[in-house]
Amino acid sequence: MKFPREKLVLFSLRAEFVDLQNLLNFSKKHRAFKRSFYITINYPDSFDILLVRQGELSKIIRIAAAENKPPKEVNLKDVGEKTKHTDSSIVNMGFVDDQLLAMINADLEDQNVVRETDPSDFAPAELLKELSTQQFSGILSVRRRSEKSYALVNEGEFALVYLASGGRNKDDFIKYLNQGKDEISVKILREIPEDASYATxxxxxxxxxxxxxxxxxxxxxxxxxxxxxxxxxxxxxxxxxxxxxxxxxxxxxxxxxxxxxxxxxxxxxxxxxxxxxxxxxxxxxxxxxxxxxxxxxxxxxxxxxxxxxxxxxxxxxxx
Structure with a gap:
């Protein structure tokens, strides 16, 4: 799974070459790493995402490849056991701001979901008009193949955009929706985490x-x-x-x-x-x-x- 990020720090490293505990300890002590980031670990049957806020591990969520299985929270020991017994585990790490981290967390918690669309009934223009008309405030979680992208909407207006492909404004977001509308699903969450309302x-x-x-x-x-x-x-x-x-x-x-x-x-x-x-x-x-x-x-x-x-x-x- 590919998430938006400010800067990719680790890319496609085999898990056996990454000491997660040392990496997390390092992030607490060194100013350059005392910031927010995520670590993803891809397994053949699932992936883990570690959410780190300002150098402190906030949460670890495991998402199964099978869509009928809900995400579940795990601990660092569970991650260690999983990587130890999985031959091909790939690690990525990306710096993010607190706002994006808060939106990823809200999405994975899967609460306050208003509705979800799938490619068969997704019409970008209608969705955007509806958000504006209703003066909707919340998060749009967009999935396109193996990519996750996010937008924060405040009273019908786009406040923040984070595309996995790198775009950061409303025009980029609309273009992304239109280009991939046949393979996009959107989850709409009526929630604005406190961190997501702050300036980046x-x-x-x-x-x-x-x-x-x-x-x-x-x-x-x-x-x-x-x-x-x-x-x-x-x-x-x-x-x-x-x-x-x-x-x-x-x-x-x-x-x-x-x-x-x-x-x-x-x-x-x-x-x-x-x-x-x-x-x-x-x-x-x-x-x-x-x-x-x-x-x-x-x-x-x-x-x-x-x-x-x-x-x-x-x-x-x-x-």
């Missing part, structure tokens, strides 16, 4: 990195101490409206650090508000150079930020 780690990283790039450019012109002081004042101000900024701190290098748990819209609006406060102060003391500095700092991030609709909430016309 990539979205957080984008906004933090681009903000730090701005601070770096202004520090080179105005000096680090001045920029750090302005950042502290702006952070204190924006926290009154967007409390997720309580999770942020300012380093001695005048950079911000934090891992907020907040929805994408609030994250984007909050960072735009923070950005507005920063630039109001920085523009006053930069002698009218602030637009040129902002352009230089954000040039590499402009398209990704535009996709988040970040510039819609920013007061300055930068690009």
């Amino acid at each position: 780690s990539a979205q957080v990283e984008l906004l933090v990195t681009s903000t730090n790039r701005v601070l770096e450019e202004f520090s080179a012109i105005l000096g680090r101490n001045i920029v750090k002081k302005i950042t502290e004042i702006s952070l204190k101000g924006v926290t009154k409206e967007f409390d997720f900024f309580n999770s942020f701190k300012i380093t001695d290098e005048a950079r911000i650090e934090g891992e907020p748990k907040v929805d994408t819209d609030s994250l984007t609006r909050g960072f735009a508000s923070f950005f507005n406060m920063l630039t109001d102060s920085l523009s006053t003391i930069s002698g009218g150079r602030h637009i040129a500095v902002l352009k230089k700092a954000l040039q590499d991030y402009r398209f990704a930020l535009n996709n988040l609709k970040f510039f819609e909430f920013v007061k300055e016309q930068i690009f």
Whole structure:
């Protein structure tokens, strides 16, 4: 079974060459691996999927090849016994964000299922119209041959898309459905796990990195101490409206650090508000150079930020 992922870390390794316990212990101790991922183990008659959230093993689910057998939760010892007595067991490992991990978990738990379609009665256009009309909120779990893909829908609008083939937006999802409609089944779940409603780690990283790039450019012109002081004042101000900024701190290098748990819209609006406060102060003391500095700092991030609709909430016309 192939699931979506951000990055494939292990690919088609024989299980006897992978020490799962050591791998899980390693993920707890080392920062680079202290993140969410899954490990799949394919057997001739079934497969196991280990769900790991922020370095901690959350759950192991075994799914039989026979469709009439429901998924069941197993433990690490069961996995060890299975791999020991199976000649051909193949291991894959993929990094994912918490949102996708939550959707995979909800799908495999198989609860809160509204209905399921099969290839014989699947009409993509009708399904999408129905979701929009009903302002449906929940998860779409899409199976196409040996692939699993997911979409999070919030009040009829697509919030997140994860395709096994790599697509990440609504257009990719619709194209995927139409191209494979004769071999696609869809499970509709009326559930939005809490983690799935949060902004993705990539979205957080984008906004933090681009903000730090701005601070770096202004520090080179105005000096680090001045920029750090302005950042502290702006952070204190924006926290009154967007409390997720309580999770942020300012380093001695005048950079911000934090891992907020907040929805994408609030994250984007909050960072735009923070950005507005920063630039109001920085523009006053930069002698009218602030637009040129902002352009230089954000040039590499402009398209990704535009996709988040970040510039819609920013007061300055930068690009």
